[in-house]
Amino acid sequence: MQREMSTLPRVYVTRQIPPEGLKILRESGQVQFQLWDSDDIPVPRQELLEKVKGVDGLLCVLTEKIDAELLEAAGPNLKVLSTMSVGFDHLSLEELKKRGIRVGYTPDVLTDAVAELTVALLLTTSRRLIEATHEAKTGGWGTWRTLWLCGYELANSTVGVAIAERLAPFKVKKFIYTDVAPRPELASIINAEYVSLDELAKQSDFLTVCCALTPETKEICNKDLFSKMKNTSIFINTSRGGVVNQEDLYEALSTGQIAGAGLDVTVPEPLPTNHPLFTLKNCVILPHIASASYSTRNAMSALAANNLLLGLRGEPMIKELKL
Numbered sequence: 176m177q178r179e180m181s182t183l184p185r186v187y188v189t190r191q192i193p194p195e196g197l198k199i200l201r202e203s204g205q206v207q208f209q210l211w212d213s214d215d216i217p218v219p220r221q222e223l224l225e226k227v228k229g230v231d232g233l234l235c236v237l238t239e240k241i242d243a244e245l246l247e248a249a250g251p252n253l254k255v256l257s258t259m260s261v262g263f264d265h266l267s268l269e270e271l272k273k274r275g276i277r278v279g280y281t282p283d284v285l286t287d288a289v290a291e292l293t294v295a296l297l298l299t300t301s302r303r304l305i306e307a308t309h310e311a312k313t314g315g316w317g318t319w320r321t322l323w324l325c326g327y328e329l330a331n332s333t334v335g336v337a338i339a340e341r342l343a344p345f346k347v348k349k350f351i352y353t354d355v356a357p358r359p360e361l362a363s364i365i366n367a368e369y370v371s372l373d374e375l376a377k378q379s380d381f382l383t384v385c386c387a388l389t390p391e392t393k394e395i396c397n398k399d400l401f402s403k404m405k406n407t408s409i410f411i412n413t414s415r416g417g418v419v420n421q422e423d424l425y426e427a428l429s430t431g432q433i434a435g436a437g438l439d440v441t442v443p444e445p446l447p448t449n450h451p452l453f454t455l456k457n458c459v460i461l462p463h464i465a466s467a468s469y470s471t472r473n474a475m476s477a478l479a480a481n482n483l484l485l486g487l488r489g490e491p492m493i494k495e496l497k498l
């Protein structure tokens with residue numbers, strides 16, 4: 176725990192964030208900050224409610240719920256919130272807006288790491304790598320068999336997308352995407368065709384989800400969507416668990432409605448080890464690591480720190496959410 180007494184703006188940092196961000200805060204000479212000095216255990220809610228009292232700025236991560244209760248506890252000094260995440264579903268935007276609190280977040284700097292992990296998860300799922308290593312380790316590896324552990328190839332496939340550039344070398348036949356409206360500039364880079372969500376489900380051999388979790392996207396991946404997918408299709412989610420109805424996904428996977436799923440995000444997190452999804456061979460589950468490379472996490476940490484400092488100076492942040 177670091178404590179400094181001065182007249183500088185007070186800031187609370189809810190996690191031991193990667194060193195680049197802490198260094199920026201320390202060396203800025205612009206703030207006095209207190210830190211929840213652990214990365215293994217999130218700050219307990221009660222402690223957080225105590226620590227935010229009277230702060231001018233708050234730097235949080237995605238495990239902290241920033242809601243009316245917390246903002247009330249913080250009080251009227253709080254001017255700037257900076258989250259070390261691209262996702263903002265843990266923030267009550269309405270409450271922040273009501274109080275005129277500016278919000279920084281960390282898009283873009285994690286795009287490469289997330290895209291890489293998405294490709295890794297897609298291939299791990301479609302080529303059944305977890306099952307394969309398990310078989311090799313546990314004596315299931317008998318003679319070479321003609322259809323044993325066969326999966327699905329990207330070559331000649333249709334991919335519903337956000338990782339398209341990474342997949343270019345895999346000879347994908349067609350990229351399609353959906354969004355609230357077409358995004359021609361982005362789509363033209365990879366020659367992707369804009370389709371409806373229904374068409375995305377029907378046509379995709381690989382369907383990757385990467386949208387933010389908002390009231391509009393909550394559980395958009397549900398029975399209805401899975402029922403339109405091919406039974407040879409692979410579903411990948413590296414966005415937020417809340418965009419998927421997990422009961423419907425379990426049903427789709429266990430009945431063979433779809434061929435497999437790779438999930439980096441779930442509801443809740445961590446997913447209890449006795450969750451039915453863990454019993455399925457055709458479901459690969461990772462513990463929310465899409466942006467987990469040293470360079471990306473440091474870049475997120477630095478961006479969160481800089482957003483906070485800029486916000487406290489009353490200047491435009493590098494990445495600020497429009498409320």
Ligand code: DGY
Nearest residue numbers: 237259260261262466
């Ligand atoms: C985010 O930033 O929202 C990711 O989910 C974690 O990197």
